[in-house]
Amino acid sequence: MKFKLIASVSVSLLLARWKQTLVAAIGVTFSITMFITLLSFMSGLNDMLDNLILNRTPHVRLYNEILPSNHQPIELSDKYKNSYNFIRSIKPKNERLQIYNYGAIVKAIKNDSRVLGIAPKITTQVFYNVGPIDLTGVINGIDVDEENRLFTFKDYVTTGNYIDLKNVPNSIVLGKGAAEKMLANIGDVIQVTTTKGQIMQLKVVGYFQSGIQDIDKVQSYASISTTQKLLGESNSYITDIQIKLKDILIAPATSIEYGKLFDVESIDIKTANSQFETGSFVRTLISYAVGITLLIVAGFGIYNILNMMIYEKMDTIAILKATGFSGADVNMVFITIALSIGVFGGGLGLLFGFGLSNVIDNIPFNTAALPTIKTFPINYNPKFYMIATIFSIVTTYLAGFFPSRKASKIDPVVIIRGK
Amino acid sequence: MERIILEAKSISKYFHDPTTIQVLKDVSFNIKGSEFISIIGKSGCGKSTLLYILSTMDTDYEGTLMIDGVAMRNKREGELAKVRNEKIGFVFQFHYLLNEFSVLRNVMLPGLKLAKYSEKEVESRAYEKLKILGIENEALKNPNQLSGGQKQRVAIARALINDPLIVMGDEPTGNLDKKNSEIVFNIFKELAEVYKQSLLIVTHDNEFAARTHRIIEMEDGKIIRM
Numbered sequence: 001m002k003f004k005l006i007a008s009v010s011v012s013l014l015l016a017r018w019k020q021t022l023v024a025a026i027g028v029t030f031s032i033t034m035f036i037t038l039l040s041f042m043s044g045l046n047d048m049l050d051n052l053i054l055n056r057t058p059h060v061r062l063y064n065e066i067l068p069s070n071h072q073p074i075e076l077s078d079k080y081k082n083s084y085n086f087i088r089s090i091k092p093k094n095e096r097l098q099i100y101n102y103g104a105i106v107k108a109i110k111n112d113s114r115v116l117g118i119a120p121k122i123t124t125q126v127f128y129n130v131g132p133i134d135l136t137g138v139i140n141g142i143d144v145d146e147e148n149r150l151f152t153f154k155d156y157v158t159t160g161n162y163i164d165l166k167n168v169p170n171s172i173v174l175g176k177g178a179a180e181k182m183l184a185n186i187g188d189v190i191q192v193t194t195t196k197g198q199i200m201q202l203k204v205v206g207y208f209q210s211g212i213q214d215i216d217k218v219q220s221y222a223s224i225s226t227t228q229k230l231l232g233e234s235n236s237y238i239t240d241i242q243i244k245l246k247d248i249l250i251a252p253a254t255s256i257e258y259g260k261l262f263d264v265e266s267i268d269i270k271t272a273n274s275q276f277e278t279g280s281f282v283r284t285l286i287s288y289a290v291g292i293t294l295l296i297v298a299g300f301g302i303y304n305i306l307n308m309m310i311y312e313k314m315d316t317i318a319i320l321k322a323t324g325f326s327g328a329d330v331n332m333v334f335i336t337i338a339l340s341i342g343v344f345g346g347g348l349g350l351l352f353g354f355g356l357s358n359v360i361d362n363i364p365f366n367t368a369a370l371p372t373i374k375t376f377p378i379n380y381n382p383k384f385y386m387i388a389t390i391f392s393i394v395t396t397y398l399a400g401f402f403p404s405r406k407a408s409k410i411d412p413v414v415i416i417r418g419k
Numbered sequence: 420m421e422r423i424i425l426e427a428k429s430i431s432k433y434f435h436d437p438t439t440i441q442v443l444k445d446v447s448f449n450i451k452g453s454e455f456i457s458i459i460g461k462s463g464c465g466k467s468t469l470l471y472i473l474s475t476m477d478t479d480y481e482g483t484l485m486i487d488g489v490a491m492r493n494k495r496e497g498e499l500a501k502v503r504n505e506k507i508g509f510v511f512q513f514h515y516l517l518n519e520f521s522v523l524r525n526v527m528l529p530g531l532k533l534a535k536y537s538e539k540e541v542e543s544r545a546y547e548k549l550k551i552l553g554i555e556n557e558a559l560k561n562p563n564q565l566s567g568g569q570k571q572r573v574a575i576a577r578a579l580i581n582d583p584l585i586v587m588g589d590e591p592t593g594n595l596d597k598k599n600s601e602i603v604f605n606i607f608k609e610l611a612e613v614y615k616q617s618l619l620i621v622t623h624d625n626e627f628a629a630r631t632h633r634i635i636e637m638e639d640g641k642i643i644r645m
Contacts, residue, residue, distance in 0.1 A: 324504020
């Protein structure tokens with residue numbers, strides 16, 4: 001009952017100055033619209049840029065590297081135990097790149113509940129032979145199905161069908177840049193030479209385009225068995241184990257744990273790509289700052305309009321107080337006005353923001369660097385809508401707070417006797 | 420013998436701007452139920468100041484004010500607002516109707532605030548009051564469509580909506596012509612005699628005052644006749 005009365009007084013005051021009220025509401029609508037659009041767009045771009053690398057990067061990668069040994073034989077000697085040992089000219093060990101005991105490691109990791117999936121990989125240097133010219137390149141031997149499931153391999157095979165890599169024996173998916181250099185079309189057979197001198201003919205079944213040109217000029221993909229055949233190794237020869245976790249945040253810890261457990265080198269996604277996180281963070285920060293500035297400006301608009309309204313409606317406030325409305329009631333009337341501007345303007349802003357994001361989402365955006373992107377990226381994260389709602393209510397409440405307090409403190413005697 | 424509804428005990432009031440002046444000096448008097456009282460006096464004698472103290476809107480005074488046997492001092496702003504809402508009706512020189520609301524809604528507002536009755540009941544009571552004042556046909560109009568006399572009658576209806584203990588008027592006929600003043604006076608008289616409504620009217624119209632039941636005359640912040 002009480003609130004109904006206050007609401008009815010608020011509504012009639014609002015309608016009495018509906019033009020100004022509308023302007024204030026439009027201010028809020030505009031700022032919320034821009035806030036939502038800006039954040040959705042910016043975060044969409046961020047995600048796109050991150051995914052460019054992160055989607056294709058394993059959370060944890062296990063591999064062997066040719067390194068000098070951390071422990072030198074002299075450390076085992078009792079005689080020199082308490083001495084400083086200076087050793088010069090250490091050379092790396094002749095170590096195989098193969099991961100030892102591959103089958104057991106895979107089995108152990110597959111049983112780990114934190115792991116989403118694993119994809120084995122062989123990386124090897126080759127030469128693409130084009131007539132008399134040799135081009136350097138890298139062939140990645142992959143498990144086609146797992147690679148596609150975990151790292152969306154399909155999205156980057158822009159020409160040809162990715163699954164042919166598995167179904168056609170001795171096939172290769174060439175990097176787009178490499179293919180252009182070799183003038184190799186789909187269905188052509190190209191010749192590669194390994195670093196150990198083995199020569200093999202491979203059939204081109206597709207082009208691969210990652211969006212990063214330097215990679216596309218060098219890298220190609222083949223199935224694991226083809227690569228093993230190329231290298232003349234047994235079917236237990238694997239150089240990398242790529243692991244995708246259910247939660248990316250535990251990657252650094254898991255990486256260290258696996259490295260120790262299986263006695264291999266390990267690297268996690270955060271260490272490998274820390275610059276991406278910094279970039280995303282700064283971009284997000286800037287969009288929030290701009291969005292919040294817009295809202296604060298709208299808040300000042302509401303503040304002005306309420307102040308004006310209070311000066312205009314002094315008589316009304318005085319008589320309300322004379323007939324028994326308390327200061328708190330008057331305060332509530334003006335807060336209600338401010339909040340309804342905020343809720344109404346903000347609500348429309350959410351809708352318009354969604355609409356505008358949708359429009360941007362449908363604007364064509366074709367770039368050779370990003371084969372999977374056809375339109376501008378938008379992230380429709382409900383989080384932005386939540387934040388916008390909370391901010392619109394909080395800023396309008398704050399904008400209404402001081403004018404309302406002023407209205408509640410108006411002394412009716414001064415107004416009435418002043419006439 | 421009617422009971423005392425309002426009691427003022429040695430009320431004093433100072434204005435501090437620009438210099439301290441005592442505008443009310445030890446004013447004491449009682450108002451009993453269904454009395455029709457006028458306060459007269461020259462301009463600046465403190466009669467309006469006294470009225471605003473009695474109305475609880477002005478709280479900066481010395482002395483004791485009892486309304487319906489309850490002391491008004493040390494009450495919080497919200498409680499005083501409640502007292503005004505429930506026990507006091509106001510009519511000012513200017514009508515102070517809210518143009519955003521219809522006449523009926525204007526009359527209903529204090530009743531809705533009191534929330535003693537449902538909205539429907541308040542509405543029918545507002546019609547009743549408008550009928551007493553002979554303006555029930557204007558109920559759905561906007562205040563700015565009414566004449567000055569009609570507006571003042573709406574203001575009186577608004578003062579009556581919660582059946583107040585006392586209706587206070589600050590020069591309620593001050594802005595009206597002779598004919599409308601007469602109408603308003605007759606309404607007050609009818610309220611006092613037929614409906615036993617207590618009335619306390621500040622006026623400088625001696626002719627008006629002469630026809631009330633009791634005159635309180637003030638001079639220089641003191642009561643010289645009552």
